[in-house]
Amino acid sequence: MEPLSFCPEVKGTNLAFQAGLGVTLALITFATTLSNAFVIATIYQSRKLHTPANFLIASLAVTDLLVSILVMPISALYTVSQTWTLGQVVCDIWLSSDITCCTASILHLCVIALDRYWAITDAVEYAKKRTPGRAAGMIATAWVIAISISLPPFFWRQVKAEEVTSCNVNTDHIFYTIYSTFGAFYIPTLLLIALYGRIYVEARKRILKQSHNKPGKRLTSAHLITNSPGSVASTTSLNYGTNDTSSCDTTSSANVSQVKVTVSDSLLEKKRISAARERKATKTLGIILGAYIICWLPFFIYTLLVPVCESCFHPELFDIFTWLGYLNSLINPIIYTMSNEDFKQAFHKLIRFRCW
Numbered sequence: 001m002e003p004l005s006f007c008p009e010v011k012g013t014n015l016a017f018q019a020g021l022g023v024t025l026a027l028i029t030f031a032t033t034l035s036n037a038f039v040i041a042t043i044y045q046s047r048k049l050h051t052p053a054n055f056l057i058a059s060l061a062v063t064d065l066l067v068s069i070l071v072m073p074i075s076a077l078y079t080v081s082q083t084w085t086l087g088q089v090v091c092d093i094w095l096s097s098d099i100t101c102c103t104a105s106i107l108h109l110c111v112i113a114l115d116r117y118w119a120i121t122d123a124v125e126y127a128k129k130r131t132p133g134r135a136a137g138m139i140a141t142a143w144v145i146a147i148s149i150s151l152p153p154f155f156w157r158q159v160k161a162e163e164v165t166s167c168n169v170n171t172d173h174i175f176y177t178i179y180s181t182f183g184a185f186y187i188p189t190l191l192l193i194a195l196y197g198r199i200y201v202e203a204r205k206r207i208l209k210q211s212h213n214k215p216g217k218r219l220t221s222a223h224l225i226t227n228s229p230g231s232v233a234s235t236t237s238l239n240y241g242t243n244d245t246s247s248c249d250t251t252s253s254a255n256v257s258q259v260k261v262t263v264s265d266s267l268l269e270k271k272r273i274s275a276a277r278e279r280k281a282t283k284t285l286g287i288i289l290g291a292y293i294i295c296w297l298p299f300f301i302y303t304l305l306v307p308v309c310e311s312c313f314h315p316e317l318f319d320i321f322t323w324l325g326y327l328n329s330l331i332n333p334i335i336y337t338m339s340n341e342d343f344k345q346a347f348h349k350l351i352r353f354r355c356w
Contacts, residue, residue: 018080021080022076025072025076026076028072028326028330029068029072029076031330032065032067032072032326032329032330033065033068033069035333035334036061036062036064036065036068036332036333037061039057039058039061039333039336039337040058040061040062042337042343042346043055043057043058043061044058045346045349046342046346046349048342048346049342049343049346052131052132052134052135053112053119053135055132055135055136056108056111056115056138056139057336059108059139060108060112060336061332061333063101063104063105063108063329064105064329064330064332064333066097066101067105067326067329068329068330070097070098070101071094071097071098071101071102071326072326072329074086074090074094075094075098075322075326078167079319079322079323083165084164084165084167087164091164091167092154094167095150095153095169096151096154099146099149099150099180099184100143100147100149100150101146102184102325102326102329103145103146103149103150103183103184104143104146105328105332106292106296107142107145107146107188108139108142109188109192109288109292109332110142110188110192111138111139111141113191113192113195113196114138114191115130115135116195116199117195117198117199118130120199121198121202145183146184148183149179149180149183149184152173152176152180153169153170153176156170156173171303171306171307172307174307177304177307180303181300181303181304184300185296185297185300186300189292189293189297192289192292193289196285196286196289199285200285200286203285287339288335288336291328291335292328294324295324295327295328295331296324296325298320298321298324299321299322299324299325302317302321306318
C-alpha cells in the first residue's frame with residue numbers, strides 16, 4: 001500500500017507527466033472524500049435510513065473517508081515525488097493508517113455481506129437480533145481484526161539515524177506477509193464469495209418460486225358510493241377474495257345515484273415488486289463483488305509474490321495496483337447508494353436542502 005519508485009527515465013524528467021499524475025490523484029482523493037461524506041450526511045439527515053443495515057453502510061463510508069483523509073493525500077505526494085520527506089514518525093503513522101483503514105474497509109464488506117446473508121436465510125429470527133448494538137459489535141470486530149494486522153511491523157521497526165528517503169513495509173518477514181495478505185484479503189474474499197453465492201442462490205429461488213406460482217387468492221376491494229336525494233353521500237367498502245377472476249354485481253335503486261367500483265390485485269402486485277427487488281439485489285451483489293475483486297486482487301497478488309520474486313514485476317506496477325485498491329473506497333459509496341431507492345431519494349433531498 002506504499003509506492004515504489006518509477007523508472008529513472010520518468011523520475012525528475014517528465015514534469016508534465018508528474019503534474020498530470022498529481023492532478024489525477026488529487027481528483028480521485030477529493031471525489032472519494034466527497035462521496036463518502038455525502039453518504040454519511042445522507043444517513044444522518046434521513047430518519048428513514050436509521051436502520052442497523054444502514055449503520056453498517058455508514059460505518060463503511062466513515063472507514064473509506066478515513067482512507068481518503070489519512071492515507072490517500074500522503075500516498076499521492078509520495079507517488080508523484082518518489083521521495084519520502086516527512087520523516088520516520090510520519091512514515092510509521094501513515095503505514096499503520098494505510099494497513100488499518102484499507103483492511104477495515106475490506107472487512108466492512110464482509111460484515112455487510114454477513115448481515116445481508118442472515119437477513120435472507122433466517123429472516124424471522126434475525127429480524128429480532130438485528131439491532132444497532134449488534135451492528136456496533138460487528139463494526140468493532142472488523143476494526144479489532146484490522147488493527148491486529150497492522151500492529152506486528154511495529155515490533156521489528158528499526159529507528160534509522162540517517163535521513164529517511166523511503167517509506168515501505170518490510171517484506172523480509174515472509175510469515176507476516178502471508179499473515180497480513182490472507183487476513184486482509186484472501187480469507188475475507190473467500191468469505192465474500194461464499195456469502196454472496198448463497199445470497200444469489202436464495203434470491204434466485206425466490207424469483208423462480210414467484211414466477212412459477214399459480215395465481216392464488218387475490219385481494220379485491222370495491223367501493224360503493226351512494227347519493228340519496230336530500231342526504232349526504234355515503235361510502236361502503238367491500239373486500240373479498242377470488243381465485244382467477246373478480247366480479248361485482250350492483251343493483252340500481254331509487255336511492256342510488258352513483259356506483260364506483262375499483263378492483264385491485266394487491267397480492268400479485270406485491271409479488272411483482274418483490275421479484276423485481278430480488279433481481280436488482282442479485283445484480284447489485286455481482287457488481288459489488290466484481291468491483292472489489294478487480295480493485296484489490298492485483299495488489300495482493302503482487303504483495304504476496306514480490307518477496308519471493310521481486311524481479312518478476314515491474315516497479316511501476318505497485319503504484320498502479322495501490323491506487324486501484326484505493327479506488328474501491330470511491331466505488332463503494334456509489335454502488336451502495338445508487339442501488340438503493342431510499343438512499344437516492346434521501347440524497348436528492350439533501351442536495352436540494354444544501355442548495356437552498
